[in-house]
Amino acid sequence: MVSKRIHELEYAIRDIAVVANEIQQKGKKIYHLNIGDPVIFDFKTPEYISKALSDATFAGQNYYVDSLGVPELRKEICSYEKSKNDIDINPRDIMITSGVTEGIFFLLAGLLENNNEILVPGPTYPLYINYSRFFDGNPIEYRLDETNNWEPDLEDLRNKITDKTTAILISSPNNPTGVLYDTKYVKEIIDLAGEYNIPIISDEIYDQIVFEKEYVCPVTLSEDVPIIGLNGFSKAHLATGWRLGYMYFYDPHDNLLELKNGIEKMARARLCANSIAQFAAIEAFRNPGPHTVDMVRKLKERRDYSFQRLKQIEGISIINADGAFYLFPKLNLEEFPKWNSDREFVVELLRETGICTVYGSGFGDFGEDHMRITFLPDIEILREVYDLFEDFLK
Ligand SMILES: Cc1ncc(COP(=O)(O)O)c(C=O)c1O
Structure with a gap:
């Protein structure tokens, strides 16, 4: 059974x-x-990052850490987000997760039940569909238009917003199509979310892996539309097996406070993310490397x-x-x-x-x-x- x-x-x-x-x-x-x-x-994985991980274990940092993440790491992430993306996030609004995967799990657990909907790009990274269903939610795919370089079809997105929509996912650069949404589309999605009072989830795991175009962080395009960002160490820092990621809340009017408090409860219930990987990640941020x-x-x-x-x-x-x-x-x-x-x-x-x-x-x-x-x-x-x-x- x-x-x-x-x-x-x-x-x-x-x-x-x-x-x-x-x-x-x-x-x-x-x-x-x-x-x-x-x-x-x-x-x-760069040697200095691996060394930081082994140093952490030999230094005895093998204990349960803060459920929301090691405070120094959360501070480093804020500095990084400021210097790379020019966004102001408070360490209190950062949570360290076991990969972006756990961030997705927490978010969908917090948002979905009774066939509530989440708008995800189609095609999309499958976890968004699978975990949505896992939590009795309904993932609704908005079309990425292959005839337009896989950019989002905004008409389709608008038509799919209902009173059950709990969030719109932006996943750019996108898995599987590789599209980096043009800034004008990201801005329009954010405006649409604002019009309907829906938060944005922004999966930013590939934000540093872009070729000709420049990455623009969605938060820089939002005045007061709340955005929950997801990012991690798997891809940019070549540490897939370490299972380390983070979630940040950009929420200028505290619209998502209840969701955030709920997710923090989930984080406490699972104790913490990998401690030594967190200490090594501090080193990766302080000393970025090529x-x-x-x-x-x-x-x-x-x-x-x-x-x-x-x-x-x-x-x-x-x-x-x-x-x-x-x-x-x-x-x-x-x-x-x-x-x-x-x-x-x-x-x-x-x-x-x-x-x-x-x-x-x-x-x-x-x-x-x-x-x-x-x-x-x-x-x-x-x-x-x-x-x-x-x-x-x-
Ligand atoms: C869009 C996207 N989000 C999240 C993940 C999972 O990342 P993590 O290793 O941080 O759990 C992946 C992995 O391929 C991905 O492509």
Whole structure:
């Protein structure tokens, strides 16, 4: 016996790995392009950050810390947000979480019940859909328009606001499309939220991984619309396995006080986030290092290479990514009559070539007929992957 809520939980990014493991056990080489983890490729956690983690454990900082996070770390995050994004957040309005994942869990637990709705981009990072349902909420996808560079379709967004809408999610740079919403769209979403008195959730985990365009933090575009920001250490600081993130509340008129107090209760109930990772993160903020900029430079080359290769494949259309580390090509399945769905395509690609990607429908209804592929590996590996991919289609 298992509850309905667990029975129905799905997470395509890792579910596909189950098929990959099966095939790997038969001795086939697998290319793990399904998961956005830079650390399994040639992006390593900087030594000084690892050293700070080991120093923390040897210094005996292995105890439960404040449920909201180590105070010095919360202060460092405020300074960082001020210097990078020019926003003023009070340490009291920051909460350290076990990855952005826990932040999403807390927020949706606090906002949703009885089929309340949350507006999420479509396609979207699947956790927003899955956790919304887990809490008896209803994730409603607003369309990202593939014919307009995956920018949000504001008409669609407006039409989907109801009296059950509890929040609008902005996830930019977006997973899986890679779009960095143009500032004018972000501003319009915030204005729309203001008009209907709805808070914004802003998932900013890829804010430092942008290529040509400049990232603009949504808070700088809001006068009094409350925004809950989510960010973390997994991607920019190459520490995916440490499970460390944070949530901040920009809430000039205290509209979200009840929600914030509720989430703080949840944080206390789970004791605290990883203590030694928090002490190491203080060091990462005080001494920023070149690792993020180096990663973005390498990623840009890898994105360009992957984009060029995919663009040349017949039956595939593709929009380039502004940020993050994914491409989300469209599979024109009428040109590939052998496969009835993106899922069938992706599973057979995996079985035949060992290339593990994620089927687009795992990212919600608007993801159908697509696949997500990461460009994290180095060019040599990417060359092998795209050669195999082309052979497979031939
Ligand atoms: C948009 C988005 N949000 C959140 C996460 C989870 O991040 P964390 O490792 O901080 O839990 C991911 C991971 O891929 C992501 O793509």
